[in-house]
Amino acid sequence: MAKKSSDTEKLDTREMQQHITRFSEYDIALFKAGVHYELYNKLGAYIMDANGTTGTYFAVWAPNAKNVSLTGNFNGWNKDSHRMNVRWDSSGIWELFVPGIGQGEYYKYAITGPDGRVVEKSDPYATHCETSPGTASVVWDRQYKWTDKKWMNERQRKPQMQKPVTIYEVHLGSWRRKDGRSLSYRELSEELPAYCVYMGFTHVELMPIMEHPFYGSWGYQATGYYAPTSRYGVPQDLMHLINELHKAGIGVLLDWVPSHFPDDEHGLGNFDGTHLYEHEDPQKGFHPDWHSYIFNMARNEVRSFLISSALYWLREYHMDGLRVDAVASMLYLDYSRRPGEWSPNEYGGRENLEAVAYIKQFNDAVHTHCPDVITIAEESTAWPGVTRPTNEGGLGFDMKWMMGWMNDTLTYMQKAPIYRSHHHDALTFNIYYAYSEKFLLPLSHDEVVHGKYSLLKKMPGDEWQQFANLRLLYGYMYGHPGSKLIFMGGEFAQAHEWRHDHSLDWHENEHPMNRGVQALVRDLNALCRLPEMYEQNFSPTGYEWLHFDDRENSVISWMRKTSNGSIIIFVCNFTPVVRRNYRIGIPMPGHYKEVLNTDDIRYGGSGIRNSDLEAFPIARHGRTHSLSLVLPPLGVIVLRPTGSNF
Template identity: 55%
Template sequence: MQHTAATLSTDAALAQHDLHYFREGTHTALAGRLGATLRPGGQGAHFVVWAPNASAVSVIGEWNGWQAGAEPLARREDGSGIWEGEAPAARHGQSYKYRIVTATGQPLDKADPYALAAELPPATASRLWSLEFDWSDAGWMSGRGERQAADAPMSIYEVHPGSWRRDDGQFLGWRALAQALGDHVQAMGFTHVELMPVTEHPFYGSWGYQTTGYFAPTARYGTPQDLKFFIDHLHQLGIGVILDWVPSHFPTDAHGLQAFDGTHLYEHADPRQGFHPEWNSSIFNYGRNEVRSFLLSSALFWLREYHFDGLRVDAVASMLYLDYARKHGEWIPNQFGGRENLEAVHFLRTLNAAVARELPGALVIAEESTAWPGVSHPADEGGLGFSMKWNMGWMHDTLKYFGLDPVYRKHHQGQLSFSLVYAFHERFVLPLSHDEVVYGKGSLLGRMPGDAWRKFANLRALFGFMWGHPGKKLLFMGGEFGQGREWAHEGELDWAQSREPSHAGVAKLVGDLNRLYRAEPALHRLDFASEGFAWVAQDDSQASVFAFLRKGADGDPPVLVVSNLTPVPRYGYRLGVPLPGLWQELLNTDAQDYGGAGLGNYGGVHASDEGAHGHAHSLALTLPPLSTLMFRPEPDAHAD
């Protein structure tokens, strides 16, 4: 059983049942119970902190001149490790920390793990804050489950708020971002925005993935109410908002969770389990009940209190494997001698079950880069219970293939078709994320081979193939107009470049792909079912042609997707189809509107009675060089 709550508690004290669930590792609503709670009317605040190995704890802040011991907290006598007390002079907006004296007498000044707001970095104190806000998104929230169902279209625009757009070099605040980003996403036809972590983080260059504020949005872009305004505004535009959330590790900054009460409280004490060698950070101790309650409460807090529509859980593979980024002898096997982190598996299943039970319709998406079985399968079937999983294998294979000079692609035909061997083993999102355009990898456009014409044609063909392929879609900002340079978090996207004809053509294509993807049921209804896909031709390696059918539910017309991935046009290229009549050319990435040459099929092709590829009918198509095309039969066509 798990404790639930619809809103933040207004009770000053941590109730006995809260304490029971906290210590059991099943509490999902600790915000407002632990941490700082403002008294009604703003007259003082109540503080509750978990520091079981401290010898003394007091609150230091603006109202008491940061004097240690001015407002001591009292240890509860129940063995819970909870300290609590009052600060009558504390007021909304004021900064504070906990002065924790360790068992050896060492003083530590720590930010509040449950703080609802924080100072603007590089300052590190917590802030007293009320989260009151009048929402206007009831229509969105009531219909969210249907919009985010497995058979719904989902096209996600991944955003780093600090570098999407700036105002004379300065960050845009949430309210300005709401208008500008909302208009852009709506015009481009994306269904969702995914924010890279906006939980408070001390180092901007970590992009938010080194989190200290598990209940506090970063102050870089405004107040908690400003973030709520942003989400509320996007919801009113019909756009969902997903948050990157990082339960896999946390930074070792002195004011943070590391050695919180002088002992390894949130992290494992043994560095073979508690220190992340790749990121120089600490790993949560998922076996400690109070730590699980902390993380569960953080996850559901963002979904409940901020109306986020889903969480994308970062670095799941690093949680699942005890030997992740470790050499032989640098890790400790589980109780059965294996490399699986059984405590992390239990935590993830508990998390996903809690979200499904308490917030139906919300999503939890795993960034999991291995072949761990059943990531998006129900826990009662042996899975982890995630809503979806990023398809990292598709991403790696696809970008590697498209990075080849076309003359070599005939030797790698299977690299692009291999994803369909396992495409329906999980509920997949196809990600072209920020990780693919950093650390010297270059932009998506820059990774394409050849001269400028070929680079743009390849990129357009890639996007056409991606939007035709089974799975939900994710594209990192800048990709939608083919930004030429690699992403840099200092500065903003090259918006001037987006207005140049070739780049504007890519943007028009992405917008049309999103609208087509949403309009054609065959392109999204059976994204996760093998019945929604059938190869037509995948073995013509000499021509580097791929053709497949996407199918919807009964009555939905199929869509034929064809990619010619050489710079050679193909005339009269015959492909079998299941229906007679006119097949309309819905999309051609070589269209002049997209910056292409305009070679194509004059709007459509009539199927002949000449059979091919196991079908009684076929189309003789003109395939432009380095292109993807999509066709749909006219509504009066009937199956054989």
């Protein structure tokens, strides 16, 4: 057979490339309609076999580009040697199959905009990225052999919202360090699951691990919406960490940021020489606080990009839920803007109707395609129905951060006890709206940075009182209805603020007072596994005040209840005074035992305890029976009827 000429070979290769695609007409229709939720299997880079030739298929959306070329280490970063082909269907998608390209190749797209300017862009759909400060995308396969089937089956069998949820928020780069560097995903998998089991947390929430160019952004300025940061390893290493957490019985939540993205030149901004992913109008497209771009939620293809990203982490990485960052910034057109810096919607209001529609679509898509996961909104306003289903007019989240509780409680706790009686409503008012949403109580990273002090150092008084106040805060928090979240370091009363470029101060746990706080958090996590603590966590029938208005003594008491009537009682004393013969009314006679006391000696307290208690027919607080208690200083006691197991 005669050998083909090199020109003919090039022509055949070119023709072959033009006919290789991962898109059907149906895919294109879904993409244009904003309802294609598996774009991670279409756009990006995919190692594949085409007509007997192994190589990598590349596809990128750049509808306004005059030209797109593939450049990388395989062609010496030549911007002209691998020109991509634009599809005929007006989708704006450019494609190219390159024979011989495989795992580990670095690449970018050289995009010529309408003005003729050429910019090298990272792949928005890349599954792996060059380690910062490099900004190239990396061809990478996503295959991993999961062994968490038991966890995934149990998640389907019993919804997470019907179980206790106590979350340990973690920044992977600073949880622990070794020789001055962050631990890798693999190294974390050897330590983090065991620690979470030891502490009794049900879930880990990972601060954003999507690729981000600036480490100091903590992941909240992301460029890689489909790529875990390579600072700690390759994608399979993160999968291994999640797999090991699941095998240990720990759920994994991802902090996910669809609200804004950075303006780095290699990123999404001005992607094809136009405002493709962001709004062109700076009143809608640029965030004044964070100096970052805001996604154009009105553009169908952008909605497909974001929702595909959400489902990607849930499906490909087995995440158990998403905590959605900065929801309030998406909901309001005037968020952090002065008069004249925003324009009202078509009805004259301040609501961002495009973003509202997107959020509802996101939650519907997640709950349709991954019905056993949860979505959590960081939403700081009184927007109604954040956790109401979308078919009932709500936004469709499963839980919402209870920012009002957090702000009021921390403000109250920072006051010297002598002044607390004047601010008693800060403790009790939040119960009036505690069931307006399905709330999660957060003591997050935001409260222990930027000069705000650690939780321990927020507390007033001498060292003993600071630790006692922190134990009191945790006892009050865990007894309150709603799920719970504590940021790493808080569980052992780290004294210093969180520093993203340092390890937690684990050496502080050598001190008895720190170990006492850690032991208390362990026991509180165990307490949360009692039916009284979670069965009716989001129903007002699961909570009842015993006495909420003892302002003079700064004491409050309440019950948590199951549907069958079993109870657990909390009594909090927010002053350093021991209160003896303090009587509270209770709904039923019988004997009671103290199952937890934050003033216990083993927690670092003074050891003021109650022995077995008997309710006598002495009326108090509108009830026929009451208990006479000793209230420890700056302490919480937890009581259950005798015969209950804990």
